[in-house]
Amino acid sequence: xxxxxxxxxxxxxxxxxxxxxxxxxxxxxxxxxxxxxxxxxxxxxxxxxxxxxxxxxxxxxxxxxxxxxxxxxxxxxxxxxxxxxxxxxxxxxxxxxxxxxxxxxxxxxxxxxxxxxxxxxxxxxxxxxxxxxxxxxxxxxxxxxxxxxxxxxxxxxxxxxxxxxxxxxxxxxxxxxxxxxxxxxxxxxxxxxxxxxxxxxxxxxxxxxxxxxxxxxxxxxxxxxxxxxxxxxxxxxxxxxxxxxxxxxxxxxxxxxxxxxxxxxxxxxxxxxxxxxxxxxxxx
Numbered sequence: 001x002x003x004x005x006x007x008x009x010x011x012x013x014x015x016x017x018x019x020x021x022x023x024x025x026x027x028x029x030x031x032x033x034x035x036x037x038x039x040x041x042x043x044x045x046x047x048x049x050x051x052x053x054x055x056x057x058x059x060x061x062x063x064x065x066x067x068x069x070x071x072x073x074x075x076x077x078x079x080x081x082x083x084x085x086x087x088x089x090x091x092x093x094x095x096x097x098x099x100x101x102x103x104x105x106x107x108x109x110x111x112x113x114x115x116x117x118x119x120x121x122x123x124x125x126x127x128x129x130x131x132x133x134x135x136x137x138x139x140x141x142x143x144x145x146x147x148x149x150x151x152x153x154x155x156x157x158x159x160x161x162x163x164x165x166x167x168x169x170x171x172x173x174x175x176x177x178x179x180x181x182x183x184x185x186x187x188x189x190x191x192x193x194x195x196x197x198x199x200x201x202x203x204x205x206x207x208x209x210x211x212x213x214x215x216x217x218x219x220x221x222x223x224x225x226x227x228x229x230x231x232x233x234x235x236x237x238x239x240x241x242x243x244x245x246x247x248x249x250x251x252x253x254x255x256x257x258x259x260x261x262x263x264x265x266x267x268x269x270x271x272x273x274x275x276x277x278x279x280x281x282x283x284x
Contacts, residue, residue, distance in 0.1 A: 003034040008108065008236035009244075012041035012117065012200025013226035015083065016059045020228040021046075023058040028251045029233070029244075030065045038069055039104075041200040041224055042081020042117025070098045077104050081117035081201065109239055111195035118185065118199035118223075178204055182221055186210035190217040196241075198222045198234065205232040205243050 015021045045063075070076050075097045080088045093100040103116035181202055189197035190212040197219050205225030211218040222241060225232030231246035 004032055006033050006035045006235050006237050008037045008039065008234075009033060009035040010039045010041055010115070010198060010222075010224045010234035010236075011044075011227065012081070012224040013043045013203055013228065014040075014062070015043055015046040015226075015228055016062060017046045017055050018228075019054070021059065022227050022231055022246075023056065023062050025231055025246050025248075026227045027058060027062050027065060029246055030062065030069075032251070035069070035074060037106075038066070038074060038076045039115060039198075040066070040076065040078045041115060041198065042079050042119070043083040043200065044078065044081075046083045047086050070096060073097050075099075077101060077115075079103060079115065079117055082119035085119075105194070108196070108236065112193070113196040113198055114189055114192065114194040115196075115198040118181065118201035178202055182206070182210060182223075183213065186219050186221050187212045189219040189221075194219060196220050196222060198224070200224050200226070203228065203230060205230055205234075205245075207234075207241055207243060 011026070014023075014026060016023060066076060073096075076099070078087075078098070078100045080091065080100070080102050087100060088102060090100055091102045103114070106113045106115065181199075185197045185199055199221075200223060202223065203226040204223055206221065206223045208221055209218050210221045220241070222234055224234045225243070233244045235242050235244045
């Protein structure tokens with residue numbers, strides 16, 4: 001099966017190294033595409049919650065698939081987020097077609113795109129990081145419980161459900177936070193005269209034109225969602241942005257590999273666990 005060609009792909013909030021990460025699904029998606037540019041918009045590796053006892057093979061394969069894009073000469077931008085903030089001390093590092101940055105501005109068909117993770121807009125992150133970390137652990141626990149419930153629902157032929165999305169929809173504060181996040185991003189982007197502002201962080205995929213607060217301008221706001229529950233990415237192709245939503249039915253026939261990336265001895269090629277452990281120790 002031929003790989004689907006896409007001009008730009010934006011993925012964020014993968015949270016590799018956590019139980020909630022849907023690494024197998026993301027790996028299938030990455031194998032199925034041939035992007036001209038890949039943007040990893042923060043929280044790809046969850047160094048906050050990293051534990052040496054949990055980093056499955058599928059998580060390592062996602063990293064190696066990303067490296068495969070780099071070795072193929074495809075520009076890959078890794079933009080740091082709050083869960084992988086330890087990497088910020090290495091910002092502006094580049095190797096071949098790979099760049100590690102905190103944010104990036106790209107010219108896309110004559111329009112300026114301002115791309116960054118978005119945690120800078122999160123008041124909890126700025127003033128109560130311990131509370132944000134506690135919330136991250138609670139979220140991961142909720143995802144584990146949710147996955148067990150969904151296994152049972154699938155077994156009895158019922159539709160899966162999302163606990164966290166129901167919580168977000170029920171509580172006005174969560175909805176207000178998302179709206180405020182999007183409005184703040186739009187206001188700054190209009191002020192800086194950008195055409196697009198592209199974020200992650202809030203695990204809520206979106207594409208919509210947002211006017212700034214005083215209605216003097218507007219910007220196209222985009223959010224790539226996450227690969228914990230939403231399983232979404234942003235794709236730009238033929239001059240149009242769209243939200244890609246992972247559907248298992250699209251992957252009944254697995255994409256054939258054109259390389260030996262997944263069949264090689266992973267331990268011999270990349271000791272990811274030891275590397276992440278060093279990052280976590282240095283952060284403390």
